[in-house]
Amino acid sequence: MRTSKFYLFPVKEDPNDASLVSHKLMLRSCMIRQSAAGIYTWLPLGLIVLKKIEAIIRKLHYEYDIQELLMPTIQSADLWKKSERYSDYGKEMLRIVDRNKNELLYGPTNEELITDVVSKDLQSYKDFPKILYHIQWKFRDEVRPRFGVMRCREFLMKDAYSFDIDFENAYLSYCKMFLLYLKIFKKLGVKALPFEADTGPIGGSLSHEFILEASSGESEIFYDNSIHDLNIDNVDFNNSSEIKDMVLNYSKYYSRTSEKHEEKVFQNSTNEKNIIRSRGIEVGHIFYFGKKYSEKLNSTFLNDKGKTNYIFSGSYGIGISRLVAAIIESSNDDKGIVWPIEVAPFQIGLVNVRKGDNLSTEFSENFYKSNHGKYNIIYEDRDIRLGQKLNIMDLIGIPIQIIIGEKNIVNNYIEIKDRKSGKVSLVSKDKIEVFLKKEYEL
RNA sequence: CGGGGCGUAGCGCAGCCUGGUAGCGCAUCUGCUUUGGGAGCAGAGGGUCGAGUGUUCGAAUCACUCCGCCCCGACCA
Structure with a gap:
């Protein structure tokens, strides 16, 4: 691309509305433009980066037989009423009424919808396991959107969903995604670590957040520095026990967000010189929630004895638009952005x-x-x-x-x-x- | 949702307190000179001062109402 033809209008001065470095730099470098509180236009330069991240994510998902589909941004309220999240999700959910007075919503996440979609196709235990994902714009009506695309209302997310016949297999899917996420972040040139985390409104019993260390981050993190020594490069993704062992290796080191943090456990399990207390930006979040949605939505299959069982699931998100800001936040200097070459425009x-x-x-x-x-x-x-x-x-x-x-x-x-x-x-x-x-x- | 701040040219700001019809820097356009880290000089264009109502002979300026945006906290991907 020639600059003489490119849509690039960089500015020298810091914009008034931005306080975070990444936000300032994204505005100054002509990557984004604000359209309303927490809602942004992605200009060519910003979009190229967004697409680069998407491409890396797509490639790695494809390599592990995880397939892309595309669900709508607008969902019917019916499914959400069945899962009882229509009321639980609260004001974060943007509700819409169409001309026929049907209740719709702009999707903040897709557990209900995808569970409904796959339950019609996955009827036999032979159809499992399956993991599907899509890259789609989400809307969460944040109480206080801030920091540019870091915490905005409309954001681009990659969300994957796994479907298995029992806990054992579902846990394996969870572990696969756990390692895949580490792989993705590494490929993106980003140092994100897994932390035990709260499950929030998605629900479930097992959850990890992937956090990129940055002083401006909103998450408080506590971890054992030795976790950096772990390397997943040689894990065979076709070998179940290798996968589980590797995740187990990670769990041997203390790494928790403030919600899960226990100071005594931290001190007792961690060598003093390895104790890290820091802050970071959540760029990925994975959940295991088992039958939570399949029971509510009656998503079943027949097992090898011909008996009806509920599907076991998990969901796995990466905040793509947030990642753009997070990478800048952790990689910049007084001249501007310093892109890792993998995601550079x-x-x-x-x-x-x-x-x-x-x-x-x-x-x-x-x-x-x-x-x-x-x-x-x-x-x-x-x-x-x-x-x-x-x-x-x-x-x-x-x-x-x-x-x-x-x-x-x-x-x-x-x-x-x-x-x-x-x-x-x-x-x-x-x-x-x-x-x-x-x-x-x- | 509580607290604070802001809204004047594409961007960053001054003017408001003490009312008299709008200014600076950057950017843009023209010309000349320059040319190895955001050039210099000369000139030019660009604003219903967030919106509405009121006070006044007269409102960017005073009063009231509304809207928008940012920051801090509580909450969350």
């Missing part, structure tokens, strides 16, 4: 220092034309001052900045700047690909 920022210099412009044009299919490039091709070009690249957090200027190009060199470290490398123009491969595995 563009991997490479190609900066032509001076449009008037023929050699630089010719090389920049050629490099862009022959490489924008291979790499994700934003090409600064405008005739503006260098300071602006570089500051914008830094603000919007482009990880690799290739700078083409007359001083170096006459000697067949270009500069490659690393956004995170600020390190600038002088690279021969024929060795760019080698350099990118070696340094960034591109």
Whole structure:
């Protein structure tokens, strides 16, 4: 993408309405625009990031046979009355009445709906297990929306739902999702840890929150620092006992949110030098709730003895729109956003220092034309001052900045700047690909 | 839902107390000069001062009502 064509209107000054760094940077970098309290428009730059996160999540779900579907944003109140959550969910739920005076609602979550959908198809024990997910906009009428897309009313969530024949299998699904979530966050370049958590209005008996450590986070967390040493890279997802053992390994280390925190247990189970008390942003939440919804909605199947049983379920959410803000919150500096390369809107920022210099412009044009299919490039091709070009690249957090200027190009060199470290490398123009491969595995 | 603050040009703000028909910086447009980290000079365009009602000869300014947004707390993905 050329900046001369891209919808990008960065601003220098901090917006008045924002207090959180991520919120300020998202507004300044032209990623989002507010439309009402807790409701935002995603502008091209922001949407690219959102889509990148979606793509990574989709890919990993697909690898583990978890299939995507798409449920509506608007749901009928009937199912919610059956599950008795129509009244329980309270004012958080946005209620709508249609022209025929039918009660509808803008979905805050989808347990009822998906349970209803699958119960018509999953009739035999042979049809299990199944895990389905969708990526859909949700609406929760927050008491106090704040911090930009961090706590907004309309937000994008990936929510998955597992269906099993008994507790044993349902627990295995839970464990699979537990590890999958760790995998996803790692792939996103984000350090999120699992914490024992409250189940809230979703209900159930087993629950973990995945939290990204950040001082501005709303969750208070307590954990054993050794949990960082655990590594899931070599777990075989086709081996049930390996999966369960790995989750068990995690549960050996103390890691709880404030709702579940017990100071004495913490101190007795954790080596003093490993005690971490901190804050963080909840980016994922998984629940096991068994028959809670299948009983209310009468979702049953026949087991191998021909007997009718209720389906066992769990649900698994990742706040995609919140993740965007959370990543920025944990990765920024005084110049702006520092994207992990995995989710950066563009991997490479190609900066032509001076449009008037023929050699630089010719090389920049050629490099862009022959490489924008291979790499994700934003090409600064405008005739503006260098300071602006570089500051914008830094603000919007482009990880690799290739700078083409007359001083170096006459000697067949270009500069490659690393956004995170600020390190600038002088690279021969024929060795760019080698350099990118070696340094960034591109 | 309790407490506080704010609403004036695309953005950030001043003006309000003490009423007299709106100003600054950034951004935008034009011209010239500049050109390796958000340039300089000269000029230009852009505002029913959140909405309504009232007081007044006269309201951005005073009073009342409403709306919107932000922050702190309680609550929550």
